[in-house]
Amino acid sequence: MGSVGVVAITSGTSFTIPSDFVSIISVEAIGAAGNSSGSGGGGAGGSYALGDNSVSWFGGMAKGDSITLQIGVAGGTLGSIGSAGTADTVFTDNTVGTTILASGGNTATTATGATHGTNSFGKTTFTGGNGGTRTGGGGAGGGGAAGPNGNGGVGGDISGGVGGTGGNGDNGSGGAGGAAQTNGSPGAEWTLTAGGSAGSGGGGGGGSSAGNGGNGGLYGAAAGGAFSGGSPGTSQPGVIIFTYNSSITPVTTPSLPPQALLVM
Numbered sequence: 001m002g003s004v005g006v007v008a009i010t011s012g013t014s015f016t017i018p019s020d021f022v023s024i025i026s027v028e029a030i031g032a033a034g035n036s037s038g039s040g041g042g043g044a045g046g047s048y049a050l051g052d053n054s055v056s057w058f059g060g061m062a063k064g065d066s067i068t069l070q071i072g073v074a075g076g077t078l079g080s081i082g083s084a085g086t087a088d089t090v091f092t093d094n095t096v097g098t099t100i101l102a103s104g105g106n107t108a109t110t111a112t113g114a115t116h117g118t119n120s121f122g123k124t125t126f127t128g129g130n131g132g133t134r135t136g137g138g139g140a141g142g143g144g145a146a147g148p149n150g151n152g153g154v155g156g157d158i159s160g161g162v163g164g165t166g167g168n169g170d171n172g173s174g175g176a177g178g179a180a181q182t183n184g185s186p187g188a189e190w191t192l193t194a195g196g197s198a199g200s201g202g203g204g205g206g207g208s209s210a211g212n213g214g215n216g217g218l219y220g221a222a223a224g225g226a227f228s229g230g231s232p233g234t235s236q237p238g239v240i241i242f243t244y245n246s247s248i249t250p251v252t253t254p255s256l257p258p259q260a261l262l263v264m
Contacts, residue, residue, distance in 0.1 A: 002022060002245055002246050002247050002248060002249060003245075003246045003248050003249065003250045004025065004243065004244070004245060004246060005018060005020065005021075005193045005242075005243070005244050005245075005246040005248075006190055006191060006192050006193050006241065006242070006243050007192065007193065007194070007241070007242040007243075008190065008192055008198040008239055008240070008241055008242075009069065009071070009091075009239065009240040009241075009242060010071060010219075010237070010239055010240075011071055012069065012071070013068060013069060013070065014067060014068055014069065015067040015068075015069055015091075015240075015242070016067070017061070017062075017063050017064070017065060017067065017244075018244070018246070019063070020246045020247045020248045021062075021063050021244050021245075021246070021247075022244070022245040022246060022247050023053065023061075023244065023245045024053045024058045024059070024061040024243075024244050024245075025052075025053055025243040025244055025245060026050060026051065026052045026053065026058075026241075026243045027050070027051045027058055027091050027100060027240065027241070027242055027243075028048065028049070028050050028051075028148060028240070028241040028243075029048070029049045029050075029089040029090070029091055029100055029101070029102035029122070029238065029239070029240050029241075030046045030047070030048055030072075030089060030102050030145050030146065030147065030200060030219050030220040030238045030239050030240075031046030031047050031048075031072045031087060031088050031089045031102040031103045031104040031105065031117060031120070031128065031145075031220060031238045032046050032071075032072030032073050032074045032075075032076060032087040032088075032089065032104045032105070032220060032235070032236065032237045032238040033045050033046050033074050033075075033087075033104070033105045033128065033142065033143065033145065033201075033203075033216050033220055033221050033222035033223070033235035033236050034074070034075060034087065034104065034105035034106045034107035034108065034114045034131070034143075034222055034235060035074060035075035035107040035108070035222070035223065035232065035235050036107075036108050036114075036131060036139065036140075036142055036204075036213055036222055036223045036224060036225040036226070036232035036233065036235065037107075037108040037109055037110060037111070037139075037225050037226075037232060038225075038226055038227070038230075038231060038232055039108075039109070039110050039111045039134070039225070039227065040110075040111040040133075040134025040138070040139045040140055040158070040206070040225045040226070040227040041108030041109070041110055041111050041112050041113050041114060041131055041132070041133060041134060041139075041140055041225050042108055042113045042114065042130075042131025042132040042133075042139070042140040042141050042142040042143060042155035042164065042166075042203065042206065042222055042223075042224060042225045043075075043105055043106070043107055043108050043113075043114050043131045043142050043143065043155075043216075043222030043223060043225075043232075043235050044105030044106050044107075044108075044113070044114040044115055044116045044117070044128050044129065044130050044131050044142075044143040044222055045105050045116065045128030045129045045142070045143035045144045045145040045146065045152035045153075045167065045169070045201075045203060045216070045220055045221050045222050046072060046087070046089070046102060046103070046104050046105050046117075046128045046145045046146065046152075046219070046220030046221075046236075046238050047102050047103040047104075047105070047116055047117050047120045047125065047126060047127045047128045047146045047152075048102055048120070048124075048125060048126045048127075048128075048145070048146035048147050048148065048170075048200070049089075049100040049101055049102040049120045049121060049122030049124070049125045050100065050122045050123050050124040050125070050148065051091070051098060051100040051122050051123055052123055054123070056098075056123070057098055057100075057122075057123055058093055058096060058098055060096045061093055061095075061096055062095075064095075065093050065094070065095035065096065066093070066094040066095050067091070067092065067093055067094070068092050068094060069089075069090060069091045069092065069240060070084060070086075070088065070089060070090040071089055071237055071238050071239065071240065072086070072087045072088050072089040072102070072104045072220075072237055072238030073086050073087060073104075073237055074087070074104075074216075074234070074235040074236055074237050075087070075107050075235060076088075076104055077104075078103055078104050078106065078117045078119065079119065080101070080119040080121075081099060081101050081119065081121040084101060085104060086104075087103075087104020087105065087117070087238075088101055088102065088103055088104050088117070088119075088238075089101070089102045089104070089238035089239070089240060090102075091240050099121065100121060100122040101119065101120060101121040101122070102120050102122070102125075102146075102238060103116070103117025103118065103119050103120045103127075103128075104117055104238065105117060105128045105131075105143060105220075105222055105235075108131050108225060111133060111134040111135070111140075111227075112133050113130050113131030113132045113133040113140055113143075113154075113155060113157070114130065114131045114143075114222075115130050115131075116128040116129065116130055116143065116146075116152070124148075126146035126147070126150050126151045126152075126171075127146055127151050127152070128143050128144070128145055128146045128151070128152040128220065128222075129143030129144040129145075129146075129151065129152035129153045129154045129155060129167035129168075129203060129222075130143050130154050130155065131143045131154075131155045131203075131222055131225070132154065132155035132156045132157045132158060132164040132167075132206065132225070133157045133158075134157070134158050134159075134164075134206070134225060134227060135157070135158070135159045136158065136159045136160040137158045137159060137160040137161045137162065137163070137208075137209065137227075138158055138161070138162050138163035138164075138180065138181075138206050138207050138208040138209050138211070138226070138227055138230070139158065139163045139164070139206030139207040139208075139213045139224050139225030139226040139227050139230065139232065140155055140156060140157055140158045140163065140164040140206045140224070140225045141155030141156035141157075141158075141163065141164035141165045141166040141167060141177060141178075141203050141204070141205055141206050141224055141225075142155045142166050142167065142177075142184065142203030142204045142205075142206075142213070142214075142216050142221060142222030142223045142224050142225070142233070142235065143155045143166075143167045143203050143221070143222045144166065144167035144168045144169040144170070144174065144175070144177055144184070144200065144201065144202050144203045144217075144221050144222075145169045145170065145174060145175075145187065145200040145201050145202075145216075145217075145219060145220030145221045145236075146169075146170065146171075146200060146220070147169060147170025147171070147173060147174050147187065147189055147199060147200030148170065148173075148189060149170045149171045149172075149173040149174075149189070150170060150171025150172075150173075151171055152167055152168075152169055152170065152171075152174075152200065152203075152220075152221070153166075153167030153168035153169070153171075153172070153177060153202070153203070154167045155167045155177070155203045155206075155222065155224070156177075156205075156206070158206055162180035162181070162206075162208045162211075163180035163181060163205050163206025163207050163208055163211075163213065163224055163225070163226075164180070164205065164206040164224070164225075165177050165178070165179055165180070165205055165206075166178045166182075166184045166202050166203025166204045166205050166206075166214065166216070166221070166222075166224055167202065167203040167221075168202050168203075169184075169185075169187045169199065169200035169201050169202045169203075169217065169220075169221055170187060170189060170199065170200035173189060173200075174187035174188075174189060174199050174200030174201060174202060174217075175187045175188075175199065175200065175201040175202035175217035175218075175221065176202045176217075177202040177203045177204075177205065178202060178203065178204045178205035178214040178215075178217075178224065179205045179214075180205045180206060180207070180208060180211075180214075180224075181205055181206075181207055181208055181211045181212065181213070181214055181224070182204070182205045182214045183204055183205075183214040183215040183216075183217065183233065184201050184202035184203045184204045184205075184214060184215065184216050184217035184221045185201065185202045185217045186198075186199065186201050186217040186218040186219075187199020187200040187201050187202075187217065187218070187219065190241050190243075193246075198218070198219060198239060198241065199218075199219070200219065200220060200221070201216050201217025201218045201219055201220055201221030201236055202216070202217045202221055203216055203217075203221045203222050203223070203224065204216045204217075204221070204222065204223040204224035204233040204234075204235075205224045206224040206225050206226070207224060207225065207226035207227065207230035207231070207232070207233075208230065209227060209228045209229070209230070210228055210229035210230055211226075211229075211230045212226055212230045212231045212232070212233060213225050213226045213230065213231070213232045213233040214233045215233040215234045215235075215236070216233065216234065216235045216236040217236065218236050218239075219236055219237065219238060219239035220236055220237070220238050220239065221235070221236050222235045222236075223235045
C-alpha cells in the first residue's frame with residue numbers, strides 16, 4: 001500500500017517527476033500578487049488554477065514526461081494561456097500536451113486598489129482578491145490569494161485613520177489578512193511530504209499615515225499600501241503544488257499488547 005506525496009514548487013523552469021511517482025492526483029497553481037502603491041492603493045492577490053487526474057488534464061502523466069513551468073513573480077506582468085506574463089504561474093506537461101495557468105494580480109500605482117487577473121486556465125479556477133482603495137488616512141489593505149476553497153479576500157479600503165485590513169486567503173481557509181501595519185499570514189492548506197506546509201497567503205495590512213504597509217503572506221498575497229511617510233510592504237510570488245500517488249509505503253510502528261511488555 002502506497003502513500004500520497006505533496007511537493008511545493010517555488011522556483012525553476014522545469015520539474016522532474018519524483019522517482020516514487022505512481023500516478024498524478026492533481027497539479028495546482030497560485031499566481032503572484034501585484035505590488036501595492038506608495039499612494040495608498042493595495043495590490044491584488046494571485047489567482048488559482050487546478051488540473052486533476054482526468055484524461056482531459058493530467059491523467060496521462062508518467063515518469064519521464066517533459067515538464068516546464070514558471071513561478072509568478074510579484075509585481076510582474078499579466079498574460080494569458082500561450083502568452084503568460086511574468087506574474088502568472090504556469091505548469092505544462094509537454095508530453096501529455098496539457099497546461100494550467102494561474103493569473104497574477106495587478107499592481108496598484110495610485111490610491112485606487114488593483115484588480116485581480118482574469119485569464120486563469122484550468123479545470124477549476126478562482127480569482128485573487130482585489131486591493132483596497134485609499135480615500136483618506138493611511139494605506140489600503142492588500143488582496144488575499146485564491147486557493148482550492150475559493151477566491152481571495154478583498155483588501156480593506158481606508159478613508160481615515162490607520163491602514164485597511166488585508167484580505168484573507170482562499171475564501172477564509174488560507175492565511176489571515178493582516179491588521180494595519182501588520183503582515184498577512186502564510187497559508188497552510190497543504191501539508192508537504194518534505195515537512196512544513198504551504199498555502200494561500202493573506203494580504204498585508206495598510207500602513208498608517210507615517211508607517212509601512214504589512215507584507216503579504218506566502219503564497220500569492222499582496223502587501224498593504226502606504227501613504228505619506230511610509231512604504232508599501234512586500235508582495236509574494238506564486239507556487240505550484242504537485243500531489244501524487246507514491247510507491248513508498250508509510251512506516252508504522254505496531255503497538256504491543258500489554259502482556260507482551262517485559263516487567264522488570
